[in-house]
Amino acid sequence: MSGDRPWRPRVPPAAVLRRDGARGTDVLLLPERVVVLHGSGRAVLDLCDGHRTVDEIAGLLSAGADETRVRHEVAAFLDRLRTEGCLR
Amino acid sequence: MTTPAPPWALLSELTHACPLHCGYCSNPLELTRRSQELSSAQWADVFRQAAGLGVLHTHLSGGEPLLRRDLPDITRAATDAGLYTQLVTSGDGLTAERLDTLVAAGLNSVQLSVQHADPGRSDAIAGRRSFDAKRAAARLVKERGLPLGINVVLHRHNLDAVDDLVQLAVDWRADRIELANTQFYGWGLLNRAALMPTRTQLAGAVEAVDRRRSRLDGTLDITWVVPDYFSGRPKPCMGGWGAVSLTVTPDGTVLPCPAAATLPGLDPPKVTDRPLRWIWEESPAFNAYRGTDWMPAPCRTCERRTEDFGGCRCQAHALTGDATRTDPACSLSPDHAALVALTRPDTSPPLVPRRPTARAVPREVR
Numbered sequence: 001m002s003g004d005r006p007w008r009p010r011v012p013p014a015a016v017l018r019r020d021g022a023r024g025t026d027v028l029l030l031p032e033r034v035v036v037l038h039g040s041g042r043a044v045l046d047l048c049d050g051h052r053t054v055d056e057i058a059g060l061l062s063a064g065a066d067e068t069r070v071r072h073e074v075a076a077f078l079d080r081l082r083t084e085g086c087l088r
Numbered sequence: 089m090t091t092p093a094p095p096w097a098l099l100s101e102l103t104h105a106c107p108l109h110c111g112y113c114s115n116p117l118e119l120t121r122r123s124q125e126l127s128s129a130q131w132a133d134v135f136r137q138a139a140g141l142g143v144l145h146t147h148l149s150g151g152e153p154l155l156r157r158d159l160p161d162i163t164r165a166a167t168d169a170g171l172y173t174q175l176v177t178s179g180d181g182l183t184a185e186r187l188d189t190l191v192a193a194g195l196n197s198v199q200l201s202v203q204h205a206d207p208g209r210s211d212a213i214a215g216r217r218s219f220d221a222k223r224a225a226a227r228l229v230k231e232r233g234l235p236l237g238i239n240v241v242l243h244r245h246n247l248d249a250v251d252d253l254v255q256l257a258v259d260w261r262a263d264r265i266e267l268a269n270t271q272f273y274g275w276g277l278l279n280r281a282a283l284m285p286t287r288t289q290l291a292g293a294v295e296a297v298d299r300r301r302s303r304l305d306g307t308l309d310i311t312w313v314v315p316d317y318f319s320g321r322p323k324p325c326m327g328g329w330g331a332v333s334l335t336v337t338p339d340g341t342v343l344p345c346p347a348a349a350t351l352p353g354l355d356p357p358k359v360t361d362r363p364l365r366w367i368w369e370e371s372p373a374f375n376a377y378r379g380t381d382w383m384p385a386p387c388r389t390c391e392r393r394t395e396d397f398g399g400c401r402c403q404a405h406a407l408t409g410d411a412t413r414t415d416p417a418c419s420l421s422p423d424h425a426a427l428v429a430l431t432r433p434d435t436s437p438p439l440v441p442r443r444p445t446a447r448a449v450p451r452e453v454r
Binding site for chain 2: 013014016018020022023027029030031032034085
């Protein structure tokens with residue numbers, strides 16, 4: 001999509017990332033849309049500042065864990081959100 | 089009884105007043121007077137209670153919410169409560185100054201109604217010169233970086249313009265367009281024969297939407313709301329009665345769906361009388377059609393009962409006189425043939441413009 005430059009995902013300014021106390025989870029709010037964030041979803045999105053690449057985000061989150069697996073999971077999660085129009 | 093899951097969304101109908109006179113208006117025949125409207129302090133309380141209950145989104149709607157002079161206070165109260173706000177407006181009155189005060193109050197997004205892609209025909213359907221104001225409002229919203237949705241209620245008088253409407257959304261740099269085939273409630277039910285599209289029109293519109301979707305490559309999100317009179321499948325009423333969202337009307341009446349005020353004996357509670365949590369979890373009105381236990385045949389044993397919830401209670405009542413019957417929009421409903429007959433009106437009478445009350449509506453239309 002972005003040619004030879006790596007994607008640097010960014011939560012769009014119109015979106016709101018917040019805690020949902022009633023459901024005990026984190027959520028990403030957009031017009032007409034709620035994305036319920038399970039597991040480390042919130043931690044991933046907090047790193048999506050438009051500067052870090054997907055690999056850099058995965059690297060920061062994989063400390064000590066299986067880095068290949070984390071990279072795969074983070075990329076799949078972010079791709080899905082981009083396909084759904086929730087990330088740029 | 090188990091506690092129902094928390095609601096996600098609140099439709100805040102701030103006023104029934106509106107500068108437009110759309111014949112498809114789904115608000116009730118008798119509108120709430122301005123003197124009966126909740127104050128901004130009362131709305132602030134509603135938002136706090138709703139957020140405490142689990143609501144995440146609110147639509148600030150009407151009528152035309154811009155007619156509330158205290159809309160910035162109301163918007164601020166909603167954002168302070170943590171709600172994601174969307175202004176649902178005709179665009180009439182959305183000046184730069186007005187929008188700036190709303191953005192400063194934390195407004196998150198705007199949804200703008202359009203009646204037709206052609207300015208003259210849009211104004212004719214709206215019953216007011218308003219198209220130019222809408223175009224200007226769209227530009228102001230985008231200049232401020234807010235997400236913009238366009239919503240269009242579709243019917244006989246604009247269904248042929250679907251392709252042009254999508255182009256309008258592209259030209260106005262909208263993020264979303266909602267193409268919602270009209271549903272027949274409130275004033276719109278009076279105009280059913282005048283609004284009813286033809287099957288040929290619908291087929292053309294579906295084709296245009298498919299063509300546009302395949303070409304746009306995700307730059308514009310297109311939502312197509314199917315016309316349930318034609319699809320043979322009932323719409324999943326509000327995602328289930330008392331399951332996803334709630335509506336607070338201008339006078340504080342709390343409803344499981346915006347049209348539910350028409351149901352006899354529902355006795356909907358008011359936020360001025362009862363806590364919102366009690367209303368959502370315990371009130372008879374919100375439990376009347378919750379879940380599947382209330383269902384008659386053929387819904388009770390239908391494998392789709394947890395997908396469409398037997399369709400719309402208000403439509404079942406409007407068409408059969410019994411809110412517990414299967415929605416006649418369902419091809420399995422014993423009343424389906426009568427509904428299908430309504431899709432082939434003998435004549436298409438003129439559209440009667442919206443007025444605040446049904447009194448003085450010509451008898452032949454009623």
